[in-house]
Amino acid sequence: xxxxxxxxxxxxxxxxxxxxxxxxxxxxxxxxxxxxxxxxxxxxxxxxxxxxxxxxxxxxxxxxxxxxxxxxxxxxxxxxxxxxxxxxxxxxxxxxxxxxxxxxxxxxxxxxxxxxxxxxxxxxxxxxxxxxxxxxxxxxxxxxxxxxxxxxxxxxxxxxxxxxxxxxxxxxxxxxxxxxxxxxxxxxxxxxxxxxxxxxxxxxxxxxxxxxxxxxxxxxxxxxxxxxxxxxxxxxxxxxxx
Amino acid sequence: xxxxxxxxxxxxxxxxxxxxxxxxxxxxxxxxxxxxxxxxxxxxxxxxxxxxxxxxxxxxxxxxxxxxxxxxxxxxxxxxxxxxxxxxxxxxxxxxxxxxxxxxxxxxxxxxxxxxxxxxxxxxxxxxxxxxxxxxxxxxxxxxxxxxxxxxxxxxxxxxxxxxxxxxxxxxxxxxxxxxxxxxxxxxxxxxxxxxxxxxxxxxxxxxxxxxxxxxxxxxxxxxxxxxxxxxxxxxxxxxxxxxxxxxxxxxxxxxxxxxxxxxxxxxxxxxxxxxxxxxxxxxxxxxxxxxxxxxxxxxxxxxxxxxxxxxxxxxxxxxxxxxxxxxxxxxxxxxxxxxxxxxxxxxxxxxxxxxxxxxxxxxxxxxxxxxxxxxxxxxxxxxxxxxxxx
Ligand SMILES: Cc1ncc(COP(=O)(O)O)c(C=O)c1O
Numbered sequence: 001x002x003x004x005x006x007x008x009x010x011x012x013x014x015x016x017x018x019x020x021x022x023x024x025x026x027x028x029x030x031x032x033x034x035x036x037x038x039x040x041x042x043x044x045x046x047x048x049x050x051x052x053x054x055x056x057x058x059x060x061x062x063x064x065x066x067x068x069x070x071x072x073x074x075x076x077x078x079x080x081x082x083x084x085x086x087x088x089x090x091x092x093x094x095x096x097x098x099x100x101x102x103x104x105x106x107x108x109x110x111x112x113x114x115x116x117x118x119x120x121x122x123x124x125x126x127x128x129x130x131x132x133x134x135x136x137x138x139x140x141x142x143x144x145x146x147x148x149x150x151x152x153x154x155x156x157x158x159x160x161x162x163x164x165x166x167x168x169x170x171x172x173x174x175x176x177x178x179x180x181x182x183x184x185x186x187x188x189x190x191x192x193x194x195x196x197x198x199x200x201x202x203x204x205x206x207x208x209x210x211x212x213x214x215x216x217x218x219x220x221x222x223x224x225x226x227x228x229x230x231x232x233x234x235x236x237x238x239x240x241x242x
Numbered sequence: 243x244x245x246x247x248x249x250x251x252x253x254x255x256x257x258x259x260x261x262x263x264x265x266x267x268x269x270x271x272x273x274x275x276x277x278x279x280x281x282x283x284x285x286x287x288x289x290x291x292x293x294x295x296x297x298x299x300x301x302x303x304x305x306x307x308x309x310x311x312x313x314x315x316x317x318x319x320x321x322x323x324x325x326x327x328x329x330x331x332x333x334x335x336x337x338x339x340x341x342x343x344x345x346x347x348x349x350x351x352x353x354x355x356x357x358x359x360x361x362x363x364x365x366x367x368x369x370x371x372x373x374x375x376x377x378x379x380x381x382x383x384x385x386x387x388x389x390x391x392x393x394x395x396x397x398x399x400x401x402x403x404x405x406x407x408x409x410x411x412x413x414x415x416x417x418x419x420x421x422x423x424x425x426x427x428x429x430x431x432x433x434x435x436x437x438x439x440x441x442x443x444x445x446x447x448x449x450x451x452x453x454x455x456x457x458x459x460x461x462x463x464x465x466x467x468x469x470x471x472x473x474x475x476x477x478x479x480x481x482x483x484x485x486x487x488x489x490x491x492x493x494x495x496x497x498x499x500x501x502x503x504x505x506x507x508x509x510x511x512x513x514x515x516x517x518x519x520x521x522x523x524x525x526x527x528x529x530x531x532x533x534x535x536x537x538x539x540x541x542x543x544x545x546x547x548x549x550x551x552x553x554x555x556x557x558x559x560x561x562x563x564x565x566x567x568x569x570x571x572x573x574x575x576x577x578x579x580x581x582x583x584x585x586x587x588x589x590x591x592x593x594x595x596x597x598x599x600x601x602x603x604x605x606x607x608x609x610x611x612x613x614x615x616x617x618x619x620x621x622x623x624x625x626x627x628x629x630x631x632x633x
Contacts, residue, residue, distance in 0.1 A: 040532075040533065042519070044520070058533060062531075090518050090519060090526070090534070091532035093532060094517065094528065094531055095530075115257060116256065117255065117259050119254065119255040140259050162259065162260065165422075170419060
């Protein structure tokens with residue numbers, strides 16, 4: 001089984017231009033799926049690195065409309081690359097959820113919203129479905145079997161497997177054996193399972209490759225981006241091509 | 243009115259998946275506890291012997307005379323630890339203990355909820371970690387010392403605007419990282435279900451007592467019940483007993499800070515827009531892109547951009563009238579109350595008083611005002627920043 005690496009870029013961090021050029025770098029390094037974060041003032045599922053990056057990005061006053069304009073040229077040049085948006089619910093609601101989801105679906109293949117769990121599906125999922133923008137379920141090692149089943153029934157683009165009970169970039173969260181949860185997901189879902197949270201090194205990637213279809217790397221990429229270590233980013237993004 | 247954690251369209255459970263299990267456990271334990279005579283008996287004893295309930299319904303004679311009305315204070319300032327927060331903290335701490343969890347975490351703005359939680363933890367032999375914004379730590383230094391003395395670890399949150407919302411976000415992150423080993427004692431009627439309902443019920447003792455006291459002391463229900471609104475727990479606590487009494491007007495008073503026309507206020511219902519934050523759908527102070535705004539209030543306990551979902555609903559159905567007063571009006575109300583009644587109110591509670599002072603009422607109108615806490619915690623700040631106005 002081939003394991004892809006899905007890198008993360010935060011729109012507006014450190015500037016809008018630089019986040020866009022990072023996305024282009026990902027593509028040139030061979031990324032086929034990219035997660036694009038839209039900043040939020042109070043990201044409760046995120047660790048230190050992403051919180052700080054969100055704060056800095058917000059100083060550049062990003063809007064979803066601008067993101068869509070900026071991303072359209074990348075999408076035009078690389079229509080085959082799948083883009084997933086990650087943000088919190090409130091920025092999606094602010095401009096009118098129907099209108100916002102409708103316009104997002106033109107460039108994004110799916111969306112990750114950490115504060116939209118199963119309990120909230122009833123209120124909002126139909127809007128995303130109407131516009132064919134799949135909401136990616138986040139499943140953790142402790143998610144109950146009945147919830148997993150419900151998530152799997154609603155999942156389309158992929159399932160996001162949260163590898164730790166914790167926040168992004170964390171090393172303090174409890175590392176869990178992923179085999180039991182993977183098995184449960186597999187009985188209900190045949191599409192891609194992509195794992196994320198706390199994955200930093202090539203060793204982490206090697207440990208997971210073969211067991212999941214893909215790996216999301218966010219905080220570590222932001223850290224490397226801040227240091228200007230673009231060669232390392234390239235190496236992380238395309239490790240399995242060599 | 244409430245179904246599935248919703249009040250009309252407000253409320254819900256908008257939390258990271260990691261907390262789905264823990265929230266379910268809290269809800270289950272809470273429902274069982276409220277049916278368990280032993281749990282209720284323990285809580286009852288805490289009320290009487292630890293908190294010092296019932297708190298008096300005090301006739302503020304001098305202010306009443308001056309205003310030509312009958313003004314009563316429900317004296318939550320006389321609760322052990324100095325504010326209504328202890329009613330809720332003890333309830334949740336006992337619940338955690340029942341669930342076999344011995345580490346409490348809490349967020350605090352004014353420090354009152356932090357102290358209440360640290361106190362409950364000390365009493366019940368539990369570990370306690372309190373998250374507090376760096377600005378609030380400076381405003382409420384005494385309370386930080388008290389929490390430490392009680393054995394709590396106080397974590398200074400230097401993020402965002404360094405106030406209550408940031409402390410709340412950080413406490414939530416801590417809970418996401420330790421979902422089964424700690425219990426999050428939320429300090430107001432906010433957050434994901436079942437918290438708004440649970441906090442309301444632990445605070446409903448205020449209203450239950452006040453209503454009975456009205457009938458005993460002056461033989462009828464009041465014309466109006468007034469309370470300040472941060473997250474809304476002291477207000478929903480006293481309102482809860484009067485909601486069905488349609489003859490009683492209910493008024494919630496928010497922090498207008500430096501004025502509603504400025505960016506420096508925390509008047510969420512008065513000038514917010516519906517959104518989702520910290521686990522529930524509610525009115526929110528936010529910009530046009532859905533980013534949460536920084537807030538301002540002279541009182542740390544009201545400095546929060548959201549408000550409990552039940553209040554949002556009560557606003558929409560027009561059962562409660564939500565108003566706001568400025569920092570300046572609050573300082574004046576504070577001074578007046580101290581001088582006229584010999585009571586030092588918390589700056590939060592002084593918001594409710596300020597609203598009374600600026601309103602006009604028919605002669606003989608009867609008001610019950612929830613004096614949510616005492617102002618000792620605010621003296622340092624007042625003497626530092628407003629010496630001329632209060633001395
Ligand atoms: C004395 C006092 N009153 C009121 C409040 C506001 O909170 P709530 O609206 O939850 O009662 C606080 C919060 O810290 C407080 O300490």
